[in-house]
Amino acid sequence: MTNKKTKECYFCVNNLDVDYKDTRTLRRFINFYMKILPAARTGVCAWHQRKLTAAIKRSRIMALLSATHK
């Protein structure tokens, strides 16, 4: 399921801030097992990937996202 088309960073291109409350966009960067996808696969730049991992973990703490798929 490698996505070769998206080589641009989603947050840079759309000028968006990474928000831990916005689970719908965070879902794009998580796989079926609720694991965080590597930046090489999603095309997110290193600066935003750091924000993204922190945001996903924050939303897991607040039970907005699950840490496992069950």
Place this chain on the structure above:
Amino acid sequence: MSKTKTAGITHYEILFIVPNKFTDDEAKTVIGQIEKIITDNEGQITHREYWGKKRLAYEIKHNAFGYYGLFEFDLEGKNLATIDQALRLSTDVLRHQIVVKKAKTEEEVAQETKIRAKIDSKKAAAEKKQEEKAKILSSSPAVSKSKEKTDKRVDLKDLDEKLEGILNAKDLI
């Protein structure tokens, strides 16, 4: 959430979950109490949000549902620990999270709207181009494609017949 005492006023955001044992109205009073805790510690609330009853992604202390509330407030860094402590000890709050939020100035907001408009116009242009391409492509090759499909189906039928023939032959042996 930082526990270090920083000098000066910073902009914070707090998200909290009120357990499901309360009704909707009771949850709102609990949220009022939380607001009071913040204002008592010289915090100035700038933004309020109430998300209502939501399903939690996983159970917290046997609660499958919770009421979500959100505040944005300006506070002196040294008072943050007392608010955090009060909420942690409270049984009326399932979980809370205080996050430093960057307060945007008017200039930054104006610049963002400018960039957003540029991006939108670019996207619209790209979509138009794609539509034109699709129109050119859809005129001729679509017909041939449908023909190919029907041909394949016929082939499959033939194959099935052949297979049946072979199977029957094997029975004879």
